[in-house]
Amino acid sequence: xxxxxxxxxxxxxxNHIDAQRDVFIAAGKVVAVGAMPEGFHAxxxxxxxxxxxxxxxxDLSARLREPGYEYKATLESEMLAAVAGGVTSLVCPPxxxxxxxxxxxxxxxxxRARSLNQARVYPLGALTQKxxxxxxxxxxxxxxxxxxxxxxxDMPLSDTLVLMRAMQYAATFGFTVWLRPQDAYLAxxxxxxxxxxxxxxxxxxxxxxxESIALSAILALARETGARIHICRLSSREGIALIRAAKAEGxxxxxxxxxxxxxxxxxxxxxxxxxxxxxxxxxxxxxxDALREALVDGTVDAICSDHAPVDDDxxxxxxxxxxxxxxxxxxxxxxxxxxxxxxxxxxxDAIAKVTAEPTRILALNNGHLGAxxxxxxxxxxxxxxxxxxxxSLKSQGRNTPFLGLELQGKVRYTLVEGHVVxxxxx
Amino acid sequence: xxxxxxxxxxxxxxxxxxxxxxRAATLRHILDTAESFLGVAEREVKKVPLLRGKAIFNLxxxxxxxxxTTFEIAAKRLSADVINLNVGTSSQSKGETLLDTVxxxxxxxxxMFVVRHSQSGAAHLIARHAAPHIHVVNxxxxxxxxxxxxxLDMFTIRHYKKDLxxxxxxxxxxxxxxxxxxxxxxxxxxxxxxxxxxxxPKTLIPTCAERMGVQIYHDMAKGLKDxxxxxxxxxxxxxxxxxxxxxxxEYFKYYGLTAEKLALARPDAIVMHPGPMNRGVEIESSVADxxxxxxxxxxxxGIAVRMAVMSILMGNEAGGGA
Amino acid sequence: xQLPEVEELLRELAQQIRPHxxxxxxxxxxxxxxxxxxxxxxxxxxxxxxxxxxxISFYRDDFxxxxxxxxxxxxxxxxxxxxxxxxxxxxxxxxxxxxRAAMNDLFDFGRPxxxxxxxxxxxxxxxxxxAARFVGVHLDLEDNQDIRLNRAESGQLSLxxxxxxx
Numbered sequence: 001x002x003x004x005x006x007x008x009x010x011x012x013x014x015n016h017i018d019a020q021r022d023v024f025i026a027a028g029k030v031v032a033v034g035a036m037p038e039g040f041h042a043x044x045x046x047x048x049x050x051x052x053x054x055x056x057x058x059d060l061s062a063r064l065r066e067p068g069y070e071y072k073a074t075l076e077s078e079m080l081a082a083v084a085g086g087v088t089s090l091v092c093p094p095x096x097x098x099x100x101x102x103x104x105x106x107x108x109x110x111x112r113a114r115s116l117n118q119a120r121v122y123p124l125g126a127l128t129q130k131x132x133x134x135x136x137x138x139x140x141x142x143x144x145x146x147x148x149x150x151x152x153x154d155m156p157l158s159d160t161l162v163l164m165r166a167m168q169y170a171a172t173f174g175f176t177v178w179l180r181p182q183d184a185y186l187a188x189x190x191x192x193x194x195x196x197x198x199x200x201x202x203x204x205x206x207x208x209x210x211e212s213i214a215l216s217a218i219l220a221l222a223r224e225t226g227a228r229i230h231i232c233r234l235s236s237r238e239g240i241a242l243i244r245a246a247k248a249e250g251x252x253x254x255x256x257x258x259x260x261x262x263x264x265x266x267x268x269x270x271x272x273x274x275x276x277x278x279x280x281x282x283x284x285x286x287x288x289d290a291l292r293e294a295l296v297d298g299t300v301d302a303i304c305s306d307h308a309p310v311d312d313d314x315x316x317x318x319x320x321x322x323x324x325x326x327x328x329x330x331x332x333x334x335x336x337x338x339x340x341x342x343x344x345x346x347x348x349d350a351i352a353k354v355t356a357e358p359t360r361i362l363a364l365n366n367g368h369l370g371a372x373x374x375x376x377x378x379x380x381x382x383x384x385x386x387x388x389x390x391x392s393l394k395s396q397g398r399n400t401p402f403l404g405l406e407l408q409g410k411v412r413y414t415l416v417e418g419h420v421v422x423x424x425x426x
Numbered sequence: 427x428x429x430x431x432x433x434x435x436x437x438x439x440x441x442x443x444x445x446x447x448x449r450a451a452t453l454r455h456i457l458d459t460a461e462s463f464l465g466v467a468e469r470e471v472k473k474v475p476l477l478r479g480k481a482i483f484n485l486x487x488x489x490x491x492x493x494x495t496t497f498e499i500a501a502k503r504l505s506a507d508v509i510n511l512n513v514g515t516s517s518q519s520k521g522e523t524l525l526d527t528v529x530x531x532x533x534x535x536x537x538m539f540v541v542r543h544s545q546s547g548a549a550h551l552i553a554r555h556a557a558p559h560i561h562v563v564n565x566x567x568x569x570x571x572x573x574x575x576x577x578l579d580m581f582t583i584r585h586y587k588k589d590l591x592x593x594x595x596x597x598x599x600x601x602x603x604x605x606x607x608x609x610x611x612x613x614x615x616x617x618x619x620x621x622x623x624x625x626x627p628k629t630l631i632p633t634c635a636e637r638m639g640v641q642i643y644h645d646m647a648k649g650l651k652d653x654x655x656x657x658x659x660x661x662x663x664x665x666x667x668x669x670x671x672x673x674x675x676e677y678f679k680y681y682g683l684t685a686e687k688l689a690l691a692r693p694d695a696i697v698m699h700p701g702p703m704n705r706g707v708e709i710e711s712s713v714a715d716x717x718x719x720x721x722x723x724x725x726x727x728g729i730a731v732r733m734a735v736m737s738i739l740m741g742n743e744a745g746g747g748a
Numbered sequence: 749x750q751l752p753e754v755e756e757l758l759r760e761l762a763q764q765i766r767p768h769x770x771x772x773x774x775x776x777x778x779x780x781x782x783x784x785x786x787x788x789x790x791x792x793x794x795x796x797x798x799x800x801x802x803x804i805s806f807y808r809d810d811f812x813x814x815x816x817x818x819x820x821x822x823x824x825x826x827x828x829x830x831x832x833x834x835x836x837x838x839x840x841x842x843x844x845x846x847x848r849a850a851m852n853d854l855f856d857f858g859r860p861x862x863x864x865x866x867x868x869x870x871x872x873x874x875x876x877x878x879a880a881r882f883v884g885v886h887l888d889l890e891d892n893q894d895i896r897l898n899r900a901e902s903g904q905l906s907l908x909x910x911x912x913x914x
Contacts, residue, residue, distance in 0.1 A: 194633050195633055195634055196633070196637050198632075198633070199632035199634050199635060199638070200446070200608070200637075201546055201547065201570055202546040202567075202568050202569030202570035202571070202608060203546050203547075203568075203569075203570075205633065207633075271431050271547075272546070272547030272550045272551065274551075313523060316523070316524075316525050316551070316555070317523070317524060317545075317551070318524070318543065318545035318546065318547045318548040318551055318567075318568070319545070319546065319547040320546065320547075320568070455818070458820070459816070459820050461822050462803060462805070462806075462820045462821065462822040464822070465822050465823055465824075466806075469856060469857050470829075470830075470856070470857055470858050471855075471857070473856065474807065474853075474856070475806070475807060475852070476806045476807075476811060476816075737816050738815075740811075740815075740816075741811055741814075741815025741816035742815050743815070
C-alpha cells in the first residue's frame with residue numbers, strides 16, 4: 001500500500017525536523033520525506049492540513065492485563081486504546097497472571113499481540129521467578145523469546161543479595177534491568193504520599209524516603225555490577241537528585257516518569273478521589289515541580305503512560321481499598337502536549353520524550369521517520385479539544401483523574417508498518 | 427475541582443461528613459440547637475415528634491456498641507424509626523460491595539444513613555453514591571473524621587468554659603491514628619480557640635501536623651502548663667505491636683494523665699475523654715473519676731448533639747429548602 | 749390601618765384573665781412574641797408561679813416542607829405540668845397550627861388539668877378548630893397581610909403590619 005501524507009507539519013525530533021514536509025510510505029516503510037520520489041503513485045493520500053505528523057509514540061509502560069486479568073481489560077481493547085492514542089510501540093510489565101517468567105508465556109503474548117496487527121508489543125521479562133524475589137529467571141531464554149529487558153514490576157525485591165545477583169546476571173548478557181524504587185517496609189500499607197494531605201485525610205502514607213532509600217541501594221548495586229538500569233516512575237525530588245548525581249557520575253542509568261506525575265499532586269486527591277490512588281503516589285507540589293524541571297533538563301529521559309486499566313468496582317471503594325492505577329494510553333499524547341504548553345517546551349522536545357527518548361532507552365532503531373524506517377506514524381490535531389469521558393475512551397478502564405476534563409490533542413491517524421490501524425473521527 | 431460534598435445547592439448541610447469545610451456559624455448553629463434538645467431528656471415524655479415517619483439506618487461496618495447506642499437513642503427521641511445493621515457480619519462477608527449494600531438499603535425507604543467504617547473516606551464515598559434524598563452522617567471513618575464526637579466535645583467545652591476564644595486546649599495521645607483528634611482540631615480552630623496543643627511522642631504525630639493549626643509538644647509537663655481543657659485520647663494496644671511504642675507502662679509514665687500532671691494545668695481545667703477509657707494507660711482512675719473530669723457529661727451531651735445533627739440534616743432537602 | 753396600642757391590649761387581656769386566676773395557675777408563653785406578652789401579663793396580674801416558655805420548633809407540622817427553624821430556643825417549663833391549670837399565651841392567632849403544636853408539646857411534659865388560650869391579636873383565618881378564651885383585639889386582615897409584635901431595645905412592645913411577599 002503506497003501512502004502519501006501531505007500538507008502536514010512533520011515533527012521528527014531525532015532527525016531535527018519541525019517543518020512542513022510530506023511523507024511517502026511504501027511496503028511498510030518510509031521511502032521519502034519532503035519531495036515525492038520519482039514514479040511514486042499513492043494508493044491513498046492523507047491530507048494532514050493543520051495536523052502534526054510525528055513518529056508513533058513509544059510507551060514505556062502499558063499494562064494489557066493479559067494473561068490473567070481479562071476482567072479488567074483485554075488485549076483487544078487495550079491495543080485499540082494504544083493506537084487510538086497514537087502509540088505504535090509499547091512495553092508491558094511482567095506482572096501478568098502468571099507473571100512473564102517463562103519463554104512460552106512471552107511467546108504467546110507476542111503472538112496474540114502480533115495477530116491483532118496493531119501496536120508493537122515489547123514485553124519485559126520477570127527478573128525473578130514468579131516475581132517472588134528469590135530465584136533468577138532464565139533471562140537469556142526470555143530475551144530470545146522477545147523480552148527487551150527485565151523488571152520486578154511493583155513487587156518488592158527486598159533481598160539486596162538477590163537484587164545484586166540479578167543485576168550481575170543481566171549484566172552478563174547486557175540486558176537492562178527495569179526497577180521501580182520503593183522500599184517495601186517503608187511503603188507497607190501506604191496508599192498516599194506522606195505529607196500534609198495524607199495526614200489531614202487520615203490515609204496510611206508512604207514517605208519520599210521509601211523511594212530514595214531504595215534508589216540509593218539500586219544505584220550502589222549498579223555501580224558494583226556495571227548493570228544497565230532503567231528507573232521506572234520517579235515521584236520525588238529526592239529521587240531526582242539521586243539520578244542527577246548518578247548521571248553526572250556516568251552510571252548507565254535512565255529513568256522515566258508517569259505522565260500523571262507531571263501534572264498532579266497530593267492536592268488532587270480532594271475528597272478521597274480514588275482515581276488519584278496511584279503507585280507511586282502523587283506527591284507534593286514541590287515534588288511535581290522538581291519532576292517537571294527534571295524533564296526539561298534531561299534528568300528524566302522519558303514520559304510514559306503507566307497505563308493500568310482498573311474495573312469500575314475496584315475504584316468504587318474507600319480510597320485505601322481501591323485498586324491503584326489509571327488508564328493512560330489515550331491520554332499520553334494530550335497530557336504530554338499540556339505539559340509542554342505549560343512549561344514553554346517546544347513541540348519537538350515534547351514529542352521526543354515519547355518517541356526518540358524511549359527508543360533510545362530500549363536501544364531500538366525506531367522512534368523516528370527517516371528514509372528506510374518502518375512506517376510507524378502518528379498524525380494528530382494539536383489544537384482540537386476533546387472531553388475525557390467513558391464514551392470517548394477505547395480502553396476498558398475508565399479510571400483516570402482527568403475524567404470530565406477537556407484536553408487538547410486528538411489523534412486522527414495511526415499507522416503501524418505502513419498500515420492505517422486507527423482512523424479517528426474529526 | 428470539587429464542590430463541598432456536604433452541602434446542598436443552597437449551601438445548607440445535606441450530610442455531615444467532616445468538620446473540615448464547615449463554617450463556624452454552622453457549627454454554632456448545631457451546638458445552639460443541641461441546647462434545646464438537652465431539655466427533652468428531663469421530661470416525662472423524652473421524645474419529640476420531629477422525625478416521626480423517618481427511617482434512620484445505622485450502618486456500622488466497624489463494630490461499636492457505645493456510639494451506635496447513642497445514635498439510636500438520639501434517633502428514637504426524635505421519634506424516628508431506627509434500623510441497626512452490623513454490616514460487617516452480614517452482607518459484606520458475603521462479598522457484596524459497599525455500594526451494593528447502600529443501594530439495597532436505599533431501596534428500603536431509608537432517609538438517613540449513619541455510617542461507621544474502618545477506612546478513611548468511606549462516608550464520602552457513600553454520600554457521593556447514595557440517592558439524592560438520603561442524608562449521611564459520618565460516625566467515624568478510619569483515621570479521618572468523627573464529626574459528631576468533635577461537636578459534642580465542643581458543646582462540653584462551651585458548657586463548662588463559656589468563651590472558647592480565650593482557651594488553651596491540649597489533646598494528648600495518638601493523633602496519628604485518631605479521627606477524633608483530627609475532627610476536634612478542626613472544630614477548635616474553626617471556633618476560634620487560640621491555642622491548640624497536641625502532646626504525644628513523635629511516632630504518634632502525623633507528618634505536617636502543625637499545618638492543621640496545632641502546636642506540638644513531646645514533653646507533657648510543658649504541654650499541660652496553664653491549659654484549660656485536657657482531652658485524653660484512647661491508646662490502642664495495636665500501637666505496641668506496630669513498633670510505634672514499646673509498652674503501655676512507659677506510655678503511661680510519660681503521657682498518661684495522673685493527678686500530679688493534672689496539677690500542672692490550671693486549677694479549674696476540665697478533663698475530657700471520648701471513651702472508652704483505658705484506665706492506667708492514658709488516664710489514672712483518680713483523675714477519670716475526679717472532680718475535674720466531665721467525661722460522663724460528654725455522654726449526655728452526645729445524645730443532644732446527635733439529635734441536633736439529625737434534625738438539621740433531615741430538614742435540609744437535597745434540592746434546597748422551599 | 750390604625751393599629752391599637754399594645755399597652756391597651758395588654759390591660760384589656762389582664763382584665764379578662766384576672767377573674768380566672770388561682771394561686772396555682774401558670775402562664776406559658778410561646779416563643780418569642782407569646783413569651784413577651786406572658787411576661788407582661790404575669791407582672792400585671794401579680795402571678796407568683798414561675799413563667800413557662802415553649803419553643804414549638806420540634807412540634808410544627810411543616811418540618812418536611814421548610815426544615816428546622818434556624819433559631820431554636822430551649823423550652824423552659826420549670827414546674828410540673830401534671831394536673832395544672834395553664835394559661836397558654838401567644839401574640840398573634842391566625843391558622844391555629846402553632847397552638848396545636850404548643851398543646852402537643854405541653855402534653856409531652858405531662859397531663860394538664862386545663863388549658864385556656866390568651867392571645868393579644870386574633871386576626872382570623874383559622875385552619876384548625878382552635879379558639880382563644882381571652883383576646884386583646886379582633887382584627888380583620890387580608891390574607892396576604894402579616895401582623896407582627898415587635899419589641900424595641902427599651903422593651904416597649906408595638907404592633908406592625910406588612911404585606912407578606914407572595
